[in-house]
Amino acid sequence: MSGPDCWETIAGKDFDCRILLSPFNRRLTVDTFNLFQARGAEEMMKVLIEKALAKGLDKIWLKSIAKWGKDLLATGMKLEASIPGFYKGKEEALVLARFLSNRRKTPSNSKGITLVEIISSNLTPETTKRDLPAGVSLKWAQQEHCQDLAGLFSKVFSTYPFPVFDPDYIRRTMNNGTSYIMAWHNNKLVAASATELKREEKNAEMTDFATLPMWRGQGLANCLLDQMESRLKYKGYRCLYTIARSSSIGMNKVFAGAGYSFNGVLINNCNISGDFEDMHVWSKIL
Numbered sequence: 714m715s716g717p718d719c720w721e722t723i724a725g726k727d728f729d730c731r732i733l734l735s736p737f738n739r740r741l742t743v744d745t746f747n748l749f750q751a752r753g754a755e756e757m758m759k760v761l762i763e764k765a766l767a768k769g770l771d772k773i774w775l776k777s778i779a780k781w782g783k784d785l786l787a788t789g790m791k792l793e794a795s796i797p798g799f800y801k802g803k804e805e806a807l808v809l810a811r812f813l814s815n816r817r818k819t820p821s822n823s824k825g826i827t828l829v830e831i832i833s834s835n836l837t838p839e840t841t842k843r844d845l846p847a848g849v850s851l852k853w854a855q856q857e858h859c860q861d862l863a864g865l866f867s868k869v870f871s872t873y874p875f876p877v878f879d880p881d882y883i884r885r886t887m888n889n890g891t892s893y894i895m896a897w898h899n900n901k902l903v904a905a906s907a908t909e910l911k912r913e914e915k916n917a918e919m920t921d922f923a924t925l926p927m928w929r930g931q932g933l934a935n936c937l938l939d940q941m942e943s944r945l946k947y948k949g950y951r952c953l954y955t956i957a958r959s960s961s962i963g964m965n966k967v968f969a970g971a972g973y974s975f976n977g978v979l980i981n982n983c984n985i986s987g988d989f990e991d992m993h994v995w996s997k998i999l
Contacts, residue, residue, distance in 0.1 A: 718875075720744075725760060727753030732761070734768055738874050738983045739817070741765045743775035754784035758811065771814040772981065776806040785809050794977025794994040801915045802951025802998055808977065817981050822991045825959035825978055829993065832962070832969050843932025845896075849903070851940055854893035859883040861902045862893055869923040874983035877921065893921070894940055896933050904933040908941050916952040917945050922964060934967045942971075946999050954996035958985060968995040 718735045730746035741761060748754055761773050774793075777785055778800065786792065790809040799806035812818035822828075845851070854862060859880040866877040876882040887893070890912070896904040907921040919941060922934050945953060956979065957964045969975070973995035981989040 721764075723757075723760060723764075725753070725756050728757040730757060730761075732764075734764075734770065735874070736768065736770070737872075738772075739770050739989075740772045740774065740983065741768075741770050743773070746775065746777075748781055748784070751781075751784045754781060755788050758785075758788040758790070762811070762813065765813060771817040772810060772812055774808065774810040774979070774982070776808055778804060779807060782807045782809075792977075793979050796916075796952065796954050796976055796994065796996045797974070798952040798996070798998040799914065799916050799954070800952075808979065808994065810980070812980070817989075820978070820980050820991050821989060822959040825991055825993065828959070828962065829965060829969070829975050832966050833975070836966075836970050843935040845936045846898075846928075846931045846933070849896050849898045849933070849936075851936065852895050852897060854887070854895050854905070856884060856887065858893070858895065858902075859887070862895070862905055865902050865905055865925070866921070866923050868925060870985065871987045872984055874985055892941075892944075894937050896924075896928075896937060898928075903928045904937060906934065906937040906941065908945065910950070914952075915950050916954065917941075917950050919953055919955040919968075922967075929963065934964065935971070938967060938971055942999075950999065952996060952998055954994065956982070956992045956994055959991040959993050965993055965995075971997070973997045 716736050718733055720733055722731050727749045728747060731744045733742040733744055765773055790811045792807060793810050794808040796806040862883050863878050863880040866873060890910045891907050893905055893907045895902055904924040909918040909920055919938060924933050955968055957968060974997065976994040976996055979992040979994060982992040
């Protein structure tokens with residue numbers, strides 16, 4: 714199946730949920746859900762599996778409060794990760810998935826956990842704190858920067874889980890609460906990142922890190938992350954988290970060095986840079 718991502722709202726006898734169907738990622742994401750009683754988990758999963766299979770999707774994933782963990786696991790979901798303090802800095806989120814094909818549940822990176830262990834054991838002051846390179850300035854993006862951001866993302870990634878190559882998509886995300894920060898050098902955009910905000914839950918996903926190849930290794934991602942954290946702390950956000958590519962030594966090192974804790978692996982979670990890839994979950998509480 715091909716086509717754009719689309720949102721749907723589904724209601725059953727003992728549940729309701731809002732889902733995102735993503736043909737490109739072959740994934741059904743449960744954005745929010747309500748279970749009116751424990752048996753609603755089984756009813757919801759049955760409906761979601763039917764929906765996913767009909768659309769050619771082979772992974773279902775969601776975040777849940779701990780209260781429903783046992784009931785969701787009983788439906789065949791697997792616990793992939795947990796994010797402490799996800800809900801207002803107090804309650805953890807369980808990240809659960811249901812795989813609908815053998816290929817999808819087979820990890821893409823068998824050495825991912827080893828990589829995390831090596832990075833975590835070899836952190837030094839040089840990797841945890843970086844200064845902004847000479848001549849580089851940081852700027853929060855405005856509507857007029859959408860074309861620049863789309864151009865940067867298209868240069869850095871061959872494929873991406875969301876249509877960030879489209880300036881109109883970036884503009885829509887800005888209107889829905891996503892903030893982008895950019896690094897400029899001689900009037901050229903050389904790096905950027907974003908925060909996706911959940912104001913009610915006081916959490917933010919640190920995402921969309923992109924740096925031009927010639928600028929990698931100079932600490933730009935560290936500087937962007939530091940600026941995003943400062944703003945979010947000022948605004949009262951409690952939980953910060955990221956979903957980083959398991960193959961990216963640099964990005965995993967950035968988050969480990971910034972004091973984030975490793976929380977688990979999302980198997981073949983999305984289509985990025987030309988293939989499906991495992992993603993590492995990192996988080997910290999401010």
